[in-house]
Amino acid sequence: MEKLLPRFLEYATIDTQSDPYSKTTPSTEKQWALAKKLVMELHQIGMQEVSIDENAYIMATLPSNLDKKVPVIGFISHMDTSPDFSGKNVKPQLIKNYDGKDIVLNKKKNIVLSPDYFEDLLQYQGQTLITTDGSTLLGADDKAGIAEIITAMEHLVNHPEIKHGEIRVAFTPDEEIGRGAHKFDVKKFGADWAYTMDGSQVGELEFENFNAARATITIKGKSVHPGYAKGKMVNAVGIANEFLSLLPPREVPEHTQDREGFFHVHKIKGEIEHAEIELIVRDHDLVHFEARKQLLQDIQRKISKKHGDCIVLDIEDQYRNMREKVEPVFHIVEIAKEAMESLGIEPIIKPIRGGTDGSQLSFMGLPCPNIFAGGHNFHGKYEYIPLESMEKAVMVIVKICALTAEQIK
Numbered sequence: 001m002e003k004l005l006p007r008f009l010e011y012a013t014i015d016t017q018s019d020p021y022s023k024t025t026p027s028t029e030k031q032w033a034l035a036k037k038l039v040m041e042l043h044q045i046g047m048q049e050v051s052i053d054e055n056a057y058i059m060a061t062l063p064s065n066l067d068k069k070v071p072v073i074g075f076i077s078h079m080d081t082s083p084d085f086s087g088k089n090v091k092p093q094l095i096k097n098y099d100g101k102d103i104v105l106n107k108k109k110n111i112v113l114s115p116d117y118f119e120d121l122l123q124y125q126g127q128t129l130i131t132t133d134g135s136t137l138l139g140a141d142d143k144a145g146i147a148e149i150i151t152a153m154e155h156l157v158n159h160p161e162i163k164h165g166e167i168r169v170a171f172t173p174d175e176e177i178g179r180g181a182h183k184f185d186v187k188k189f190g191a192d193w194a195y196t197m198d199g200s201q202v203g204e205l206e207f208e209n210f211n212a213a214r215a216t217i218t219i220k221g222k223s224v225h226p227g228y229a230k231g232k233m234v235n236a237v238g239i240a241n242e243f244l245s246l247l248p249p250r251e252v253p254e255h256t257q258d259r260e261g262f263f264h265v266h267k268i269k270g271e272i273e274h275a276e277i278e279l280i281v282r283d284h285d286l287v288h289f290e291a292r293k294q295l296l297q298d299i300q301r302k303i304s305k306k307h308g309d310c311i312v313l314d315i316e317d318q319y320r321n322m323r324e325k326v327e328p329v330f331h332i333v334e335i336a337k338e339a340m341e342s343l344g345i346e347p348i349i350k351p352i353r354g355g356t357d358g359s360q361l362s363f364m365g366l367p368c369p370n371i372f373a374g375g376h377n378f379h380g381k382y383e384y385i386p387l388e389s390m391e392k393a394v395m396v397i398v399k400i401c402a403l404t405a406e407q408i409k
């Protein structure tokens with residue numbers, strides 16, 4: 001366990017920011033630097049079948065130490081950090097025995113991590129916190145997950161008395177730009193199920209996420225001199241406005257929580273001859289999700305009827321709620337829950353208001369709930385992680401491996 005912290009600190013200082021505008025995999029060259037390091041480290045700790053492909057997907061095996069057949073399980077983390085905030089020159093700071101007071105991240109710029117605003121901090125009094133210096137993100141999302149998985153594997157290598165089946169691990173690029181699962185070779189991975197170590201605070205266990213689609217609405221207008229436009233002008237800006245006014249006003253991100261779905265208009269541009277709306281649709285419930293997409297079509301039809309054929313609606317599904325793939329194999333959630341409880345960790349089970357690589361992997365045939373990695377305030381300068389939470393994640397991984405083997409008689 002003593003290598004957990006230095007491991008994490010080392011990964012955090014390697015810039016692996018991904019880039020949504022890049023067409024390559026990995027999306028940025030710099031992700032290779034961490035990838036190559038991880039391959040070396042997997043060899044060093046005694047993992048077998050260590051491989052890295054041309055897209056920087058890393059896989060490795062910890063062979064079974066049993067003679068009976070038990071399910072092959074996997075653990076997955078991502079190497080990249082968010083494009084939303086700089087990951088260059090990350091200088092992690094260690095706060096030992098945290099006293100529950102404000103943490104000055106950057107004195108010069110007056111950047112303070114305060115429990116007045118981030119009240120979660122208070123549950124970590126007396127613990128060791130790792131923070132940023134206020135100028136970058138930390139990258140605990142998801143380098144904490146990587147450090148935890150490697151440390152757990154090393155622990156199992158060094159403790160052959162803990163019996164387990166074959167364990168597979170994988171580290172992927174480009175999760176933050178939604179492409180972590182795209183080139184993941186599920187067949188090569190060969191696990192019966194897996195867990196992404198990519199959640200936030202201690203205890204998080206997630207197997208539900210949004211169903212997601214995006215829509216583009218394109219409106220064609222007709223420009224005529226405004227003084228002589230009666231009965232002739234078709235104003236695309238006005239029609240765009242009419243379209244938006246027919247969406248339910250309270251069903252937006254800023255008014256919804258838990259399992260409430262929404263429409264989120266994130267871009268409008270327009271002039272008389274041409275207007276475009278971009279929006280996303282999110283709902284945990286598949287029936288409600290389909291109804292939301294239907295509503296968009298109904299509005300389009302209604303407006304077309306009124307103004308003539310001037311509006312094109314293009315809806316594209318993005319990802320789906322993994323629940324339907326996890327429920328038939330619910331023991332994989334139960335094992336994770338039992339592992340946490342046996343370590344005195346209270347499982348926090350709640351639906352993700354977003355997607356994960358695990359949801360895509362689940363639909364690719366690898367059921368894949370998400371487990372906490374321990375960090376808070378991802379994707380920004382207030383990101384931090386308690387060392388104790390990372391240690392707990394390591395123990396949860398070890399325990400899941402042991403429990404999976406125990407449950408097969």
Ligand SMILES: [Zn+2]
Binds near residue numbers: 078141175
């Ligand atoms: Zn992540």
